[in-house]
Amino acid sequence: MAPVSRMSPRRGVTTLLALLFALVTAAAGAVALPEQPDDVLWLCRPDLPADPCRGDLGTTVYRDGQPPEVVRPATGPREVDCFYVYPTVSTELSYSASKEVAPPLRFIAEQQAQRFTQVCDVYAPVYRQRTLLALRSPGSPEQARAAAELAFADVARAWEQYLANDNRGRGVVLIGHSQGTRMLRQLLRERIEPDPAVNARLVSAVLAGGNVVVPRGADVGGDFRTVPLCRERAQTHCALAWSLFGEAPPADARYGVTPTTPEAAPRPYGPGYEVACVNPAAPGSTDEVALHTLVRTGTAPRALGTALPTPPTPWLRPAQRYRAQCAHVGGAHVLLAAPEPGAPPLGPFPDPGWGLHVADLTLPLGDAVETVAAQIDAYRRR
Template sequence: MAKKFLYLVATIIVLILAGALALTLFSAEITRFVMVPDSEFTPQEPLERNAYEDPSLWYSRPGIGTSDPARWQPAYAPETAVPSGVSEDAKARVVSTTDQPDFAVFFVHPTSYRSTANWNAPLGETDDPDAAEADKFARIFLRGMASPFNAASEIWAPRYRQATMGAFLTNGPEGGQALDAAYADVREAFRYFLDSVGEETPIVLAGHSQGALHLMRLLAEEVQGSPAAGRLVAAYVIGWPISLEHDLPAMGVPACATANQTGCVLSWSSFAAPADPSAVLETYAASTGLDGEVRGTSEILCTNPITGRIGGSAPANRNLGTLKPDESLADGELVPGAVPATCEDRGLLMIGPPPEMGALVLPGNNYHVYDIPLFWANTKVDAARRVQAFAGESAGGDTAN
């Protein structure tokens, strides 16, 4: 049977994020009862420093070949074309995976483990059917979300003992402990990644949802003030709100203010009109930032993924391609001009009237499920453009807009 990967991506992320973002599908009591483990948190044994030398601890890395999910390249829908007015260079970068300066990507996948038996997913060989399901969906996520970075010379996406979905639904200490344990694995994988790609290779960090949360900590604790900071092309921290006041300064890197800027962060959360983000904003307001302070009503970073700049608006004809399912849901294809993008004053990304991306949209017209697929082609071009800018900076060239 053909893999209905986009349908599955949408389905599993809906299950994950319905509670993790705002408890929008059920009452808090019911959600916690159903999804939060009722066992005590069991501390995870730290991985050995050389654990990630094992190729089996990576979903994507050099040497995997055609089975690497991040290397997938969708095609444009038949009888469609990239909108007029877009440069030939941009068009070429959408479909090309070559002719690009070398750069390496570290991608952290979102939550795919939903079990209530454990606070963290097991790592390695196991007979646990929940773990097998999580492994399957992690690969699906990478196929749909990491593939915009497939022009990279190297893509690394680690397995890690991710926190289960229920960790986001509790106020108890176990949720934070599970996230800390997951982060410890991601940190070890990142350190191995840096050692493996060499000291001169430019790097791009990317992730979604739980993966984006871990990237925020990596930037604050591992990249800031380190040699890696000088190699950072950009960090795509998608689907997790970043407070300009309580997160960004602690991360030690600025937001990407221009399309050619490097060493910066991009982030967005997608809603269609009419949007009701109240539950998401309430959850955000009650959360704690990287500086240890409550985020409250602090401004959320909104990058416009069409323009690559902070804020602003861009029409649909500048969207180079949205990754959408076909009628059979067996595969995906790129459709240009599908949605516009406008950063509104609450820090959310508005995409106009609800697009036909399927029925699996969160309440309030929350298109978090499709944060990356909505702007698949523009994200690919954005990464390529910033890598070119970084190469020009390294060579002493002028890359200013």
């Protein structure tokens, strides 16, 4: 899930998460959502007039001791599509969300998916996800399983409609975070890999904060049969997957720790497997490297723990910089981040078991976009 930061009087740091958890707690007795039509509804697609995945990408870059610089990323022809599935953000007082295009959906799409329009046309379906209420009050295994099936049915139906009406043989990048990554893991296993023609169009998969599983010491064979982990920046038909932490995860962490039981959607588990980690800034490397952090103006994940300036552009690159490396820490396999000199420490939120989950995509967002750009270029030239 991707909760967003706490409201703060310090300009430049806004959040919804504390409010969302308060709403969830207050609504612990809410009932499940009534049945709704199964029509596909889109949050983002290129022909929508009010598309949160499109917008001004002007960015103010801050560096210590230097005046800020405004840059405007170049965008060329978009010959590849991105299929984005958002994380858990629904504040609805029900176990499964409706198909309303509510403000939290637009908010997270702007934060996570909008930057990818530099390199691709973004399609993002609305789906009846498990809500923040369900996260707070998980219910019975049967209820959780039924909710996961409902959410996946919406994503799979949108995928099939996209293939039938919009794809036209173009390459596709999958992008997900948290619950969105879980949906895409299942989509890749069940709908993409079994279809050779569609599988051949997979440029890459960006699967943040969703516990992609691989055999220990291997790149393929856990969640996926044909899609390995990316080991080079320009490698195609591969997956980028990571869970961000600022310190060693506890043994019961939600992310990065090898699963010991199957989820509602069965997957490999047990001591022969581990959670995948690919550093989006340096696929294939375990060295600590600098991250290219990008933040929407006026917002910042709670994990960053600091106020940010408010520039005239919709985006900013903060002066505080971070580094990260994939590391085995205790029983976990995570993307371990640390501040560069002068940057504030990265605090877990809402507790150590979540690590820096709220910043899984924000902290290395520029790196993820740059790596996807390199993959798209390689896909076009192959």
